[in-house]
Amino acid sequence: MNAPLRIAEIFGPTIQGEGALIGEATVFVRAGGCDYRCVWCDSLHAVDSENRHQWAKMTPQQVWDRVHDLSGGVPLTVSISGGNPAIQDFAPLIDLGHAQGYRFACETQGSIAKPWFADLDMLVLSPKPPSSKEFVDWAAFDACIAAAGAANTVLKIVIFDDTDYQWARDVATRYPALPLFIQPGNPEVDPSQPVDLNAATARLEWLVNKASTDRWFTPRILPQLHVLIWGNKRGV
Numbered sequence: 001m002n003a004p005l006r007i008a009e010i011f012g013p014t015i016q017g018e019g020a021l022i023g024e025a026t027v028f029v030r031a032g033g034c035d036y037r038c039v040w041c042d043s044l045h046a047v048d049s050e051n052r053h054q055w056a057k058m059t060p061q062q063v064w065d066r067v068h069d070l071s072g073g074v075p076l077t078v079s080i081s082g083g084n085p086a087i088q089d090f091a092p093l094i095d096l097g098h099a100q101g102y103r104f105a106c107e108t109q110g111s112i113a114k115p116w117f118a119d120l121d122m123l124v125l126s127p128k129p130p131s132s133k134e135f136v137d138w139a140a141f142d143a144c145i146a147a148a149g150a151a152n153t154v155l156k157i158v159i160f161d162d163t164d165y166q167w168a169r170d171v172a173t174r175y176p177a178l179p180l181f182i183q184p185g186n187p188e189v190d191p192s193q194p195v196d197l198n199a200a201t202a203r204l205e206w207l208v209n210k211a212s213t214d215r216w217f218t219p220r221i222l223p224q225l226h227v228l229i230w231g232n233k234r235g236v
């Protein structure tokens with residue numbers, strides 16, 4: 001209990017740029033370390049262990065103090081992301097924030113289930129499509145859904161190509177009760193390079209057209225709003 005957390009960065013307030021809470025004010029807590037290495041990951045600074053010397057070891061209280069400071073003590077939704085936050089124990093942080101009226105959402109790929117998922121206000125499960133070159137362990141994924149219990153659970157799938165699109169359709173069929181959010185993949189993830197906004201918009205249009213043509217009306221189709229505003233800049 002209350003073991004130190006490996007934290008790659010804490011930043012905000014900003015807006016949640018993706019998925020169900022898009023546009024909502026949030027502070028991000030980005031955990032260091034991941035059991036995956038998706039070829040197109042936009043957060044490798046929190047994944048590759050060669051960066052681990054840059055990850056801070058912080059107690060849950062220290063993380064909470066920073067979140068409280070950044071938000072000016074005004075309750076909002078804290079977004080726990082990573083890396084894969086499910087490697088670590090975020091229960092003490094969630095308890096500290098809940099005691100002061102904050103809410104917690106967590107993004108994970110669904111490879112590791114944790115009891116503290118049940119404490120979340122929202123669990124965002126983002127299973128990885130074929131283009132990632134990672135493979136979903138569906139038993140582990142189902143264990144994540146079970147661990148969340150009554151917590152609000154949603155799916156967010158990144159789509160780069162036709163194969164990913166068909167895969168997302170299959171996943172949607174498998175989990176008809178879970179709200180589904182899809183977003184086009186961003187192949188330009190170098191934080192030192194600007195993002196081509198016309199290309200980003202074209203990828204979104206491609207996805208909208210594809211779903212419309214197929215009469216696939218199940219998912220909400222969203223951009224990465226933070227990428228449209230700030231490109232791949234870190235800490236926003």
Ligand SMILES: C[S@@+](CC[C@H](N)C(=O)[O-])C[C@H]1O[C@@H](n2cnc3c(N)ncnc32)[C@H](O)[C@@H]1O
Nearest residue numbers: 040041042043082083107108109126158185186
């Ligand atoms: C960086 S991940 C961290 C949380 C967790 N490891 C996961 O993958 O869900 C947060 C979200 O960003 C998405 N993502 C990562 N790289 C991306 C890219 N190049 N284009 C679009 N979405 C991306 C992931 O699929 C995930 O939904």
Ligand SMILES: Nc1nc2[nH]cc(C(=O)O)c2c(=O)[nH]1
Nearest residue numbers: 014015016017018081226236
């Ligand atoms: N603004 C903003 N929204 C995000 N949604 C998911 C993010 C992530 O990297 O997990 C992210 C991020 O890094 N910034």
Ligand code: SF4
Nearest residue numbers: 034036037038041083
């Ligand atoms: S699972 Fe998430 S953090 Fe890990 S490599 Fe894939 S996109 Fe990046």
Ligand SMILES: [Mg+2]
Nearest residue numbers: 042043081224
């Ligand atoms: Mg991101």
